Amino acid sequence: MTLYSKIIGTGSYLPEKRVTNQELADQLAAKGIETSDEWIVTRSGIAARHFAAPEQKSSDLAAIAARRALEMAGMQPNDIDLIIVASSTPDFFGSFPSTACIVQQKLGITNHGAAVDVQAVCSGFVYALSTADAFIRAGVHKNVLVIGSEVFSRILDFNDRTTCVLFGDGAGAVVLSASQEPGILSSALHADGSHSHILCMPDSFGGATAGEAYLYMDGPAVFKLAVSVLEKVAHEALAKAEMQQDDIDWLIPHQANLRIMSGTAKKLGLPMEKMVVTVDQHGNTSAASIPLALDAAVRDGRIKPGQNIMMEGVGGGFTWGAVLAKF
Template structure:
């Protein structure tokens, strides 16, 4: 028997603390660091981001997004038999135990559902979705909860204006279920570890302390150049695998890192800008959470309709990248 996987519910959650560019400009000015709303918007397209309050972890954001996705799918938590959570900011050091297991407990899932974290930074949701798709198609699982959740505000150096203005916190989730008709039409994943140093947190835990830096480090120009190159290629690979052309796509939902990267990808694929879903202006870069956050926004405001074909794609530290073609 042939199995397919399909997204049947989406959800998202943003912390209530909304931080504007002016808020950050004032904070940095107090430290003698110059920036402005115009400087941030012109380089990234970002105007706002959300920060989690002290004591709120990735699992808390993930649970809130998961509950929305479950409601949309008309499912109860114990209908889920697999949780895959993409995060670079797990609740515990080293992701041990996994944040997915913590989410399972907080949701009250008592059926022994498999649970694991996936670490591919900003591409994490693409990796997690691809794994869930494969597991469902294999017949081993029926209903997967796939989540991207981040509290990047905890790893930002607020004396480095080139990085601290870009990132925010949030979570997005989807329920993927066994289907008689195709939903996920194709996925493609890649990585190149030779670029590990251009986007990383270069610290290590040694004897109850951090050796090196616990802050995010990014070579912005190198990341931009590589991202623009690989996103077009992997998108075309996924389209070919699905037997589609770019013109068949109803919506492009890329990782929300930088508006210039997103627009460049759409332009190279000859997709009109009105097919590009943009939330980076309101959310900032939420890493593994950005794609499901944007997808949920477009579903809930009515842009994404049943039957629409969506191109999802992401790129992140590692260096990792991936794409998926999904029919809603």
């Protein structure tokens, strides 16, 4: 009997504090930095973002999203035997201890299942989902919580209008379970460290921190590379599943920039109506963006059982990947 892994529950959480473009522009203007709603929307498609409260950490956002996914799946926390958290903004420096362990504690899981963090920046959820799929197919784990959670507002330089207007905080989660029915159909993961400098947080750790602990991004370079690799990795995932692009019911790309997303859909020959877009409401939430968009489309009824979903992302590293799933 062939063993598969299948998404049986989704959940998400956005912090209460919602900041519109105009509100952010007013805050920046007080510091002598000029921007506007029109400038932000034209370049990114973003209208608003959410910022976590000072006391909220990635694990707090992750735990809320996870509980909602568990509720949809009809599961209890102790049914989970593995937690994988994708985050570039972990609770503790160097993910030590892992945010996944903290989430395990906050969910009240006492079965001593495994917990681990994955770091692939904005590709993190795709990497984590592919990893969970491999564990389930190998028979090592049965029910896995896969979570993307970020508090990117903590690493933004609010003196740099080219980056601080793009990112937000949030979390998304799925319950991935062993199944006799096909769920995750294929995945493809890649990285190219030669591009590590175009999207990074240029501080270092060699016994002590050094440098600037703020996100840096070479926007034009990221844009050019992202559009190219997203098309290729989608076709790779389709080929592995012996499917065609017309078989895709929904495209859920990393919610970074509407121009990148639209360019990817166009290259795949997919109409905009087949792409889930939530970037306008929460900005770039890095590893959380794909599961946030997935949960939104599941809960509003767009995504239906039996449909094929292409999820793909790019992130610092440079990393990229895609997962093709039947919901």
